[in-house]
Amino acid sequence: MSELGSTHPAEPLDASDFSSLQTDNSFARLGSDFYTRLPTTPLKNPRLVHANTEVAALLGLSPRATLSPEFLAVVSGSSSMPGGDTLAAVYSGHQFGVWAGQLGDGRAHLLGEVVGPTGNWEIQLKGAGMTPYSRMGDGRAVLRSSVREYLASQAMHGLGIATTRALSLVSADDPVMRETVETAAVVARVAPSFIRFxxxxxxxxxxxxxxxxxxxxxxxxxxxxxxxxxxxxxxxxxxxxxxxxxxxxxxxxxxxxxxxxxxxxxxxxxxxxxxxxxxxxxxxxxxxxxxxxxxxxxxxxxxxxxxxxxxxxxxxxxxxxxxxxxxxxxxxxxxxxxxxxxxxxxxxxxxxxxxxMTQKLGLISWHPGDELLIDDLWSLMQANHSDFSMTFRQLAYAPGLTEAEPRRIAHDLGGTIGDGTGSLSPFIDLFVDREAAHAWLARYQSRLLRDPCPWESRVSSMLSTNPLYVLRNYLAQQVIEATQRGDFSELDTLMRVLAAPYTAQTGMERYAALPPHWASKIEVSCSS
Structure with a gap:
């Protein structure tokens, strides 16, 4: 969402550290009623788990800069950002529909605002220590929840959905007490502004x-x-x-x-x-x-x-x-x-x-009655508990809708329908009630005839709209467990997969697969 960053574009930089960047700090100029100035609380022995070089480029930082000691010092909260103005913002809000009164950045510090090549970006650390708004909290974040946030912002951006971005993920030796003792972590988040309702x-x-x-x-x-x-x-x-x-x-x-x-x-x-x-x-x-x-x-x-x-x-x-x-x-x-x-x-x-929904179903335009066709698809999916993402992805290659070769279908569907021999039927096999699925598919096929279009064009459009890879909870959990063991490779791989969720990637079939049975037992809560 770089178009939301306003204001004073800068020339692209090949910066080696934050000291090379131009800063603005416009939020700080609102005055101290809106925030409290205070430093971050450094972590013990911080380690860079991952840096998103695409986000770094938004700030004008080169990939080389993300490997520097100066970068780690800033994104871990060990040093302030050169030219920045570190503060925690105050706000209030309704939580679960009930007025909660004053809240604020209880575990977040705004480091400052960078004038990037394509707009202005605020950098905020989450988990960098207590603030006056921490209430009963310790101001820290744990590696488990930090990995989830880091992945989520990548997934949403890859899907084309407006989101804050994540610049880096840092872990440290500090123990943090939640339900059990966990490892401390800090995520550096980036957005044009973090102002809320x-x-x-x-x-x-x-x-x-x-x-x-x-x-x-x-x-x-x-x-x-x-x-x-x-x-x-x-x-x-x-x-x-x-x-x-x-x-x-x-x-x-x-x-x-x-x-x-x-x-x-x-x-x-x-x-x-x-x-x-x-x-x-x-x-x-x-x-x-x-x-x-x-x-x-x-x-x-x-x-x-x-x-x-x-x-x-x-x-x-x-x-x-x-x-x-x-x-x-x-x-x-x-x-x-x-x-x-x-x-x-x-x-x-x-x-x-x-x-x-017009795009997801490969239709050229919306016609009266389409809402009933879509509502009935939701009802079919509800009755059969069919997989959300696969239902729409596989609809592109449902029986009778294309003349594509089995191997092409298998590739575009990420290996989710077998080895390319045509032994499995896309879309239909996602439903226990196959008769009901066939009945809806016949209606859908008739609807396609009202918008005549070569099947190749329709399929291409649908594949570019319906993701093959989504950040399922079990995938995030596998990354969390690997990262906690000190293995950061799985995080890096999933970040690359999520950056291009609509394109089938060779060798990445397991990221498109249906979740294993144990995935249904994963629970996330406000502490996640």
Whole structure:
């Protein structure tokens, strides 16, 4: 999402360390009401587990820079970033629908803002020590959860979904107590901004409309400049820009939710303090990509009531936007204008879902009645608990839809249908009720005739939309266990696979396979 980084582009650098970078630190200029300045707490004997050279390039750092002692010192929290301004931000929020009051960066430190070749990027360390907002926490992160966050940001970016990025993963000798004693770790996260819905709620709850306005002006001017001028024929008032701002956030959030839904991604803890004002996927904790489809799938073991289940995510995002609108009501006197902005959410979400599902099914355009065909597919998947990702990937090569050679099919489906001899049937074999699958497939085949298109073009389009590789929980768990043993090769391999999830990669068949039986016993919670 480099296009979200605003402002002052720099020439590409071949920097050997952070001292070569130009910094901005615009968030720090908001003033100390918005944060607390404090240093990070160094770890004992930090070791670089992995560095993402693609993200480093966004900052203007060369691959060579990521191997330097200076790089490790900064991303482990041992040294401050040259030209940076280390701080922890304050915010508030609703957690599981209940007002939680003041929260803040309890285990995160913003190191500063880098003027990169394609935009500005904030660098934040997660797990670098206690802050005034740690509450009962120790300010640390563990290797287990840090690996999950590091992989998740790579997976989402590879899928083309708006997300924060991860620059590096560091482990250390420090013991950290969770359910058991675990190994400390630090993730360096990168985003144009880490401001949340809860950042606005914080000042609204404290009856400080001046601070709400200051924060809104900052976000609009840097990240939503299109909201500054009035629309043609629109009467400009001092409040109009804030209404346009809410409209823009509504549309970005609706698009993000559609992007999550169509890949089976569950965030797990969609509190308002975990919602990015830029429409990015933020704060990877108890997330999960669905294996067998269940519309009520709950990925967070802590979420006993299923508030953040897969099917509930779009409605939760809408509810969270209402809380943002309530905060903006302190600086916008006309509540109806805010309500009208919120009313854009449902049509924006439905439009985004229609566009994405049209692509996933290889259709050229949306026709009346397509919603019933798709709803019936969801119902078929629900009844048979068919694998989410494989169902859509294998649909491209379902019987009767192509003239492709078996070996090509086997390759494009990542070895998930056998050895290329044609002994297994794509799509149909994913369903226990094969008769029902055949019946739906016949309807789908008839629908394709309404959008005449060479099968090669349809297949190519579907393969570029339906991922072969997704970050299943069991894959993350295998990387965690290898990394805890000191073997970082599995992490590196999976990072490379997740960078290109739509393209079949030779020798990577095991990353496309159905999960083993033991995978169903993996549980993730808010401590993950």
């Amino acid at each position: 809860g950042s606005f709620e914080h000042w609204a709850a404290r009856k400080r409309p001046d601070r709400v306005r200051q924060l809104a002006d900052y976000v609009i001017e840097r990240f939503y400049p299109e909201c500054l001028p009035p629309r043609t024929g629109e009467a400009e008032t001092s409040e109009s820009r804030y209404v346009r701002f809410l409209e823009a956030v509504v549309e970005r959030t609706a698009t993000l939710m559609a992007s999550w839904q169509v890949v089976g991604f569950c965030h797990g803890v969609m509190n308002t303090d975990n919602m990015s004002i830029l429409g990015l996927t933020l704060d990877y904790g108890p997330y999960g990509f669905m294996d067998g489809f269940d519309a009520r799938h709950i990925c967070n073991h802590t979420d006993a009531n299923g508030r953040y289940a897969w099917h509930a995510q779009p409605a939760v995002a809408h509810w969270n936007l209402y809380q943002l609108a309530n905060s903006l009501y302190t600086i916008v006197s006309d509540a109806d204008k805010l309500r009208n902005a919120l009313d854009r959410y449902e049509p924006s979400f439905l439009q985004a879902m229609q566009a994405r």
